Amino acid sequence: MTSTATTDFDVLVIGAGISGIAAAYHLKKHRPSATFAILDGRTEIGGTWSLFNYPGIRSDSDMPSFGFGFKPWTDKKSIADAHIILDYLNETVDENGIGAHVRFGQKVLAADFDSAAARWTVTARDVETGDLTEYTxxxxxxxxxxxxxxxxxxxxxxxxxxxxxxVVHPQHWPADLDYTGKRVVVIGSGATAVTVVPNMAKTAGHVTMLQRSPSYVFSLPAEDAIANTLNKLVGPDRAYPIIRRKNIALNRGVFKAAMRFPAAVRKLLIADVKRRLPKGYDVDTHFSPAYNPWEQRLCMVPNGDLFTAISAGTASVVTDHIDHFTETGIALKSGRHLDADIVVTATGLDLLPFGGITLSVDGTDVDVADTVVYKAMMLSGVPNFVFAIGYTNIAWTLKVDLICEHMIRILDHMDQHGHHTVTPTPADPIIERGPLLDMSSGYVQRKIATFPKVGTSGPWGLTMAYEDDVVRLRHGAVTDDALVFSADVPALAG
Structure with a gap:
């Protein structure tokens, strides 16, 4: 058990959400003698899944893929509600003794690497007292x-x-919001909007989804009949790898088809929407995007709940532009007015690299937007630093597991060869660069320039392809010409 007085560790993990829990599991299992702590500014584990509380919040990937590779997903729901996911995360923490390593209420502000000592100093602020603590x-x-x-x-x-x-934003949903019988306008057309609308429509007077332009929306069963049957027949431990392989293959197949045959996939997606809505519904206006499938994430609705609400008349879609708010609702540029008691601004996320943490090396700030990503998990010129950003076209956690595995392999290699630092270093500092997330979504385009860049080839290249990363991160060599390992003895060790 980690002592609450201890501030020096082998590894510091920032964040107690899915990515942080995965790292803790891999450290405990594969490096049991290593000391580590998890710092999180909130008061509970779960990250996104404990922060967001809007109506109907659920996974937007199938849970056998989104769950950890080391812990079978056993719930009947494949598209799961947030509280079920949070239970799963808490079980993972409890089963693996991870809770003792978490320091809640520690908001990390800055991290500076001392090259001479081969040591990070991480500054965190106590969210209750404001006191600062330095961890190394x-x-x-x-x-x-x-x-x-x-x-x-x-x-x-x-x-x-x-x-x-x-007016409310889904990221900070007020616990006292009573929308029973109310007129609600939800602004947005992304994954959050298509989740909120049918769930509010169950008790609201009427819910209108107001969008500037449509997104691709497709329906999937909330329960996976094949997965549930396999779990009963052979048990979760034996069924889980089979189910994951099946789901990964299906998801990757759909994505590859969309890249290769965008017009055909578009036609199939829109045809499915037409099949689920009343005859004569204006699908071309409200559910036919101007972009190709997977240029932005597809919006998934379990059991077609959005289409059911629209067909029942409890929800509707308006495609128009906002001119201005009025005392009683929203005036649109078409001249139409939407009356509203409540407006939900499902208008997206605000991207922020590394939680806003200031990174520096030997006292010099790192401009993260000027760094290049190595194997989608490390930053050029920044020693002994790994980060996890999951996939945008398949389950996030699949990438996180691979990154954690590769980090363990790097740490083992450093121990075996007496290295104290490892620094990704491009041979060509003028390497051609591109965006870390290559998507046309508004929330990505607004802030992606502030993130690290990716190269176009070798370990600096990035493809959102799970099968490629399995080869590169799970089976590929740890060492290559782009990594500089140091065997110098840290100054503090004498």
């Missing part, structure tokens, strides 16, 4: 994700201050 470690793993936990993104709407109702 040889290695830092960032599991902070890629968005701002403090606030979501809301555009500036003309006249919003004149609105007499209530």
């Amino acid at each position: 470690a040889n290695f830092v793993y960032s599991g902070t994700g890629y968005y701002n936990y403090e606030a979501g993104y809301t555009p500036e709407f003309d006249g919003i201050e004149s609105f007499g109702g209530r």
Whole structure:
């Protein structure tokens, strides 16, 4: 058990969400003698899954893929509600003795690497007292994700201050919000909007999804009949690897088909929407995007719940542009007015690299936007630092597991060869660069320039392809010309 007085560790893990829990599991299992702590600014584990509480919040990937590779997903729901996912994460923490390593209420502000000592100094602020604590470690793993936990993104709407109702953002859903019988307008067309609308429609007077432009929306069964049958026949431990392989293959197959035959996949997706909505519904206006499938994430609705709500008349879709807010609702540029008691701004996330932590090496700040990503998990010129950003076209956790495995292999290699530091270093400092996330989604385009870049080839290249990363991260060599290992004895060790 980690002593609460201890501030020096082999590895510091930042974030107690899925990515941080995965790192803790791999450290405990594969490096049992290593000391580590998890720092998190919140008061409970779970990250996204304990922060977001909007109606209907659920996974947007199938859970046998989204769950950890080392812990079978046994719930009947394949598209699972947040509270079920949170139970799964808490079970993982309890079963593996991870809880004793977590320091809650520790908001990490900065991390500086001392090259002479081969040591990070990480500064964290106690969110209750404001006191600062300095932690030290040889290695830092960032599991902070890629968005701002403090606030979501809301555009500036003309006249919003004149609105007499209530405006809420899904990222900070008020516990006292009663929308029973109310007129609700949900602004947005992404994954959050298509989740909120049918769930609010169950008790609201009416819910309108107001979008500037449509997204691809497709329906999947909330339960996976094959997975549930296999779990009964052979048990979760034996069934889980089979189910994961099946789901990964299906997801990758759909994505590859969309890349190779975008027009055909588009036609199939829109045809499915038409099949689920009343005859004559204006699908071309409301559910036919101007972009190709997977240029932005597909929006998944379990059991077609959004289409059911629209067909029942409890929800509707309006495709238009906001002109201004009024006291009683929203005036649209078409001249139409939407009456509303509550407006939900499902307008996206605010991206933020590494949780806003200031990184520095030997006292010099690192401009993360000027760094290049090595194997999608380390930063050029930054020693002993690993970060986890999952896939955007398949389950996030698949990438996280591979990154954690590779980090363990790097740490083992350093121990075996007496290395104290490892630094990704491009042979060509003028390496051609591109965005870390190559998607046209508004939330990505607004802030992706502030993130590290990717190269175009070798270990600096990035493809959102699980099968490629299995080869590179699970089976590929730890050493290559792009990694510089140091065997110098740290100054503090004498």
